[in-house]
Amino acid sequence: MLVEVTTSSQQKIEHLLQEKSALIGKSEECNIQLHGNSISREHCRLSTANSGVLVADLGSTNGTYFKGQRQERFELQYPKDRFQIGDYTLRLRQAECCQQPFAEQRGLQLLHRLHQQFIQQSDAATLSDDNKIKTALTSMITAIQESIPLWCNTEMLATRLIEEISGLGPIDKYFTDPTISEIMVNGPNQIYIERAGKLHKTADRFLNNASLLHCIQKIITPVGRSVDEHQPMVDARIPGRARVNAIIPPLSLNGPALTIRKFTSHNLTIEHLVEQGALSETAAACLQRVVKKRRNMVVVGGTDSGKTTLLNLLSTYIDPAERIITIEDTAELDLRQPHVLSLEARPANLEERGRISIRDLVRNALRMRPDRLLIGECRSGEALDMLQAMNTGHDGCMTTLHANSTREALTRLETMCLLADVDLPIRAIRQQISAAIDLIVYLQRQQDGQRIITTITEVCGLEEETITTQDLFVRGKQKRLQPTGIVPDFLAGEMDAISCFNS
Numbered sequence: 001m002l003v004e005v006t007t008s009s010q011q012k013i014e015h016l017l018q019e020k021s022a023l024i025g026k027s028e029e030c031n032i033q034l035h036g037n038s039i040s041r042e043h044c045r046l047s048t049a050n051s052g053v054l055v056a057d058l059g060s061t062n063g064t065y066f067k068g069q070r071q072e073r074f075e076l077q078y079p080k081d082r083f084q085i086g087d088y089t090l091r092l093r094q095a096e097c098c099q100q101p102f103a104e105q106r107g108l109q110l111l112h113r114l115h116q117q118f119i120q121q122s123d124a125a126t127l128s129d130d131n132k133i134k135t136a137l138t139s140m141i142t143a144i145q146e147s148i149p150l151w152c153n154t155e156m157l158a159t160r161l162i163e164e165i166s167g168l169g170p171i172d173k174y175f176t177d178p179t180i181s182e183i184m185v186n187g188p189n190q191i192y193i194e195r196a197g198k199l200h201k202t203a204d205r206f207l208n209n210a211s212l213l214h215c216i217q218k219i220i221t222p223v224g225r226s227v228d229e230h231q232p233m234v235d236a237r238i239p240g241r242a243r244v245n246a247i248i249p250p251l252s253l254n255g256p257a258l259t260i261r262k263f264t265s266h267n268l269t270i271e272h273l274v275e276q277g278a279l280s281e282t283a284a285a286c287l288q289r290v291v292k293k294r295r296n297m298v299v300v301g302g303t304d305s306g307k308t309t310l311l312n313l314l315s316t317y318i319d320p321a322e323r324i325i326t327i328e329d330t331a332e333l334d335l336r337q338p339h340v341l342s343l344e345a346r347p348a349n350l351e352e353r354g355r356i357s358i359r360d361l362v363r364n365a366l367r368m369r370p371d372r373l374l375i376g377e378c379r380s381g382e383a384l385d386m387l388q389a390m391n392t393g394h395d396g397c398m399t400t401l402h403a404n405s406t407r408e409a410l411t412r413l414e415t416m417c418l419l420a421d422v423d424l425p426i427r428a429i430r431q432q433i434s435a436a437i438d439l440i441v442y443l444q445r446q447q448d449g450q451r452i453i454t455t456i457t458e459v460c461g462l463e464e465e466t467i468t469t470q471d472l473f474v475r476g477k478q479k480r481l482q483p484t485g486i487v488p489d490f491l492a493g494e495m496d497a498i499s500c501f502n503s
Helices: 105-121 130-143 154-166 169-175 209-223 270-275 281-292 307-317 358-365 382-390 406-418 426-436 495-501
Strands: 002-006 012-016 021-025 044-048 053-057 073-076 082-085 088-093 180-186 191-195 198-201 233-238 242-247 257-262 297-301 324-328 340-344 372-375 398-402 439-445 451-463 466-475 481-483
Touching (some): 130 154, 154 169, 209 257, 270 307, 281 297, 281 307, 281 451, 281 466, 307 439, 324 358, 358 372, 382 426, 398 406, 406 426, 426 451, 426 466, 451 481
Parallel strands (some): 297 398, 297 439, 324 340, 372 398
Antiparallel strands (some): 002 012, 044 053, 082 088, 180 191, 191 198, 242 257, 439 451, 451 466, 466 481
């Protein structure tokens, strides 16, 4: 059975249960582990019945509720009935995988055995050609047809083997699904996906660690990266499709871990963000003016708040005649202007040689006569080089960094400048920041997964030891990004701009 658990924040987590009986509670020994003061160690038990599933409360302190009433024992029907335990709502779902032999342990064992047999019997030429893999697999299954158990669907067996060997196994369908933005594999037995900003635990799993490692190698080998015990972490980029991170044992204790962040569709525009409520029309007009007037901007926010996506969208306002240089750790920006040079940092090799950092690329880019620099993310000492570039005639630069507010972004910039190993007093660094940065845009990812702009702040200057700022747009109690009525200094005197900030 498949049990869908909905948390108080509306996050849905799916649990595939193979046994006929399952225990729910906060104990680690439970099949479904829930947390909170209202959950008992062994709260209730699910067991299959002829027409549905029986739920039996195990003497819990706060009870199990069905149809609004506390009940000791009741029966659920697929898939309409729901019941509550504390802040959690649970319901049963009939998953396709529950009807397939591969969801059963014996199916996985058979698949694992045939997978190993095929790998051992096949040469390198076969394993590198998808057409040869399909032909060889079909021949192998035909040859052992009589020994395959009656309960096994032969066609499904061949399909799954092809996915495992020539594709990406159980995540193949997620990789090609445009509605899924992220895939997270926590070892062979746990796969999560992100859809519409929400995490979902899937019922799929890899055969074993070797199968997951084979999938990782298939993804990163074509882009010239590798992962092994000597180099157990890797970042890679699949051109135009996704950014990939993998970490394997001994660093990962759960087995190989794989995280795939798929790039946003090229069809997304600033207008889409306005329609979705991520920012207002007046704020969009303000950002457009800032870019066109070649002001320096920093986009800040937490992990997965949409910083790179916004930076990519803002770049559409850049004049096509300008020479743009983008600098990133792992290239994600996809500018549409004709005169763009994209630079990507390079990690060290096994001998700890050959590393090219973001800071190295920033220094080199200044010798390449850029009209604008776009730095994917500042993480360290390259922040000082970026500020110096902004203060020496390279206007219109943009970058992103991690911070929890526009004010904290200034502190983060100070800290990163100190990592540049340059002996500068704090006041000198603050002078650099206040002179270089014109605007800070703060994004936030909400509990429902929506990514929104909450604050747009102008950096005004330095008074004594403090960098002064003023908010131009703030998301208020009405949950709308509204102008504060303050017109930024660099737009003072432009009457059409003033009307924007007072609307």
